[in-house]
Amino acid sequence: MLSDKDIFNEYENSILNGIIFSKALTYTSFWNLSVSNIPIPVNIKSNEILVRVKAVSINPIDILLHRLSIFFIGSKTKVFCGDYSGIVLKAGDESGYESGDSVFGYILNPLSIKGTFSQYIVVNPKKSIFCDKIPKGMIYEQAASLSCVAATGYGALKLGLLKSKNSNQDLEGALKGKNILIIGAGTSVGSYAVEIAKKYMKANKIVVTCALRSEQRLEKNGADVLIDYTEGDLKNINEVLEFVKNNGKFDMVLDCVRNDSYYKYLNMILKKPNENGSFIRVYGVNSMNLFSTKLLSLILPTYISMKYWLLNKLGVFEFPIYTFKLSYDVTFKDVLHKMWERDELDTPIDSIFRGWEQYDLALHRVSTSKASGKVVCIL
Numbered sequence: 001m002l003s004d005k006d007i008f009n010e011y012e013n014s015i016l017n018g019i020i021f022s023k024a025l026t027y028t029s030f031w032n033l034s035v036s037n038i039p040i041p042v043n044i045k046s047n048e049i050l051v052r053v054k055a056v057s058i059n060p061i062d063i064l065l066h067r068l069s070i071f072f073i074g075s076k077t078k079v080f081c082g083d084y085s086g087i088v089l090k091a092g093d094e095s096g097y098e099s100g101d102s103v104f105g106y107i108l109n110p111l112s113i114k115g116t117f118s119q120y121i122v123v124n125p126k127k128s129i130f131c132d133k134i135p136k137g138m139i140y141e142q143a144a145s146l147s148c149v150a151a152t153g154y155g156a157l158k159l160g161l162l163k164s165k166n167s168n169q170d171l172e173g174a175l176k177g178k179n180i181l182i183i184g185a186g187t188s189v190g191s192y193a194v195e196i197a198k199k200y201m202k203a204n205k206i207v208v209t210c211a212l213r214s215e216q217r218l219e220k221n222g223a224d225v226l227i228d229y230t231e232g233d234l235k236n237i238n239e240v241l242e243f244v245k246n247n248g249k250f251d252m253v254l255d256c257v258r259n260d261s262y263y264k265y266l267n268m269i270l271k272k273p274n275e276n277g278s279f280i281r282v283y284g285v286n287s288m289n290l291f292s293t294k295l296l297s298l299i300l301p302t303y304i305s306m307k308y309w310l311l312n313k314l315g316v317f318e319f320p321i322y323t324f325k326l327s328y329d330v331t332f333k334d335v336l337h338k339m340w341e342r343d344e345l346d347t348p349i350d351s352i353f354r355g356w357e358q359y360d361l362a363l364h365r366v367s368t369s370k371a372s373g374k375v376v377c378i379l
């Protein structure tokens, strides 16, 4: 990784007529993706910052957006990615940042030139889903890996608490005495949900489904009962029912992988909405393997989820299905800082790829859905 001094020298020597050419991972449509140079104006607005990106992490949505893209939708040249960490080269007077600050964040500008897999990016912190100074002791690779997935894990739990009308603004300790089930906790989103639920919201018992290889990590992060999803849904549901028999129904079920098999058992495992039970699913496509998923499923719900949604509207199925989509949340920053300062935040990283030549390996790793933690690229 370049030193900060080298970065400032490189930047100052590369500006030409108010423009700097930035190496970036770009595409125009789903059939191309390559490294090219894009012009970035350095005369930023007063509420913007110019950042030299040091690291990015790839999310499933980045890959899906690329696969969905057609040349006449969005910008002609589209830049890949949304998570980043880096150093502020130039800061507008009203941006709240200064030159030299280390920052990280998540931007969702689908199919635009404003992606983050780029040496230089211009960010409007107030219009980002997340943007902040990197906390002391956190390295760039960790910082690049956590904004999207940690904010999603937190936001989904928060939605569950709000829908159960069981919470006030401060969510610290909000799950005290409550048991929750997290389906697909081996995902990065699920992993953060486990640690936030246990360490920050103080959940009583957390039951998770994950593969054997994720068990140790999730146990360390706060999971109490671990169920191996590779043994099949039926066996899993029996184990969940066994837990319910001994401990009572769950207060919240959070599904990070959209496993439709659980709907028909919800009345046996989840407290009713009038007892403050809530069911939340994280928005996404219906298959975790991005090679085999149907892109249309990003837009259309599955037949089963549609059926249960309709049954709920007709009053036959008592559980509303809430889907969490990530958006700006003013409360997340504080939670993240508190957990980091208390040494409570584990930042799972699966692999780190260096330089501009290995992006296809990184993308492939995320697409298989076998990454155990985040896939980070150092730029």
Ligand SMILES: NC(=O)c1ccc[n+]([C@@H]2O[C@H](COP(=O)([O-])OP(=O)(O)OC[C@H]3O[C@@H](n4cnc5c(N)ncnc54)[C@H](OP(=O)(O)O)[C@@H]3O)[C@@H](O)[C@H]2O)c1
Binding pocket: 059, 060, 061, 148, 149, 152, 183, 184, 185, 186, 187, 188, 189, 190, 209, 210, 211, 212, 213, 214, 229, 256, 257, 282, 283, 284, 285, 288, 289, 324, 325, 326, 327, 366, 369, 370, 371, 372, 373, 374
């Ligand atoms: N709503 C939003 O705004 C938002 C934001 C971020 C992500 N998402 C969505 O949330 C999901 C998770 O994203 P992520 O980035 O956290 O994923 P990820 O880290 O790439 O997930 C990979 C992990 O998923 C687990 N997994 C794979 N297939 C599974 C299955 N069939 N059942 C249970 N677990 C399985 C595996 O863990 P083990 O096998 O080791 O257990 C694997 O290591 C994705 O669908 C993503 O699109 C939505």
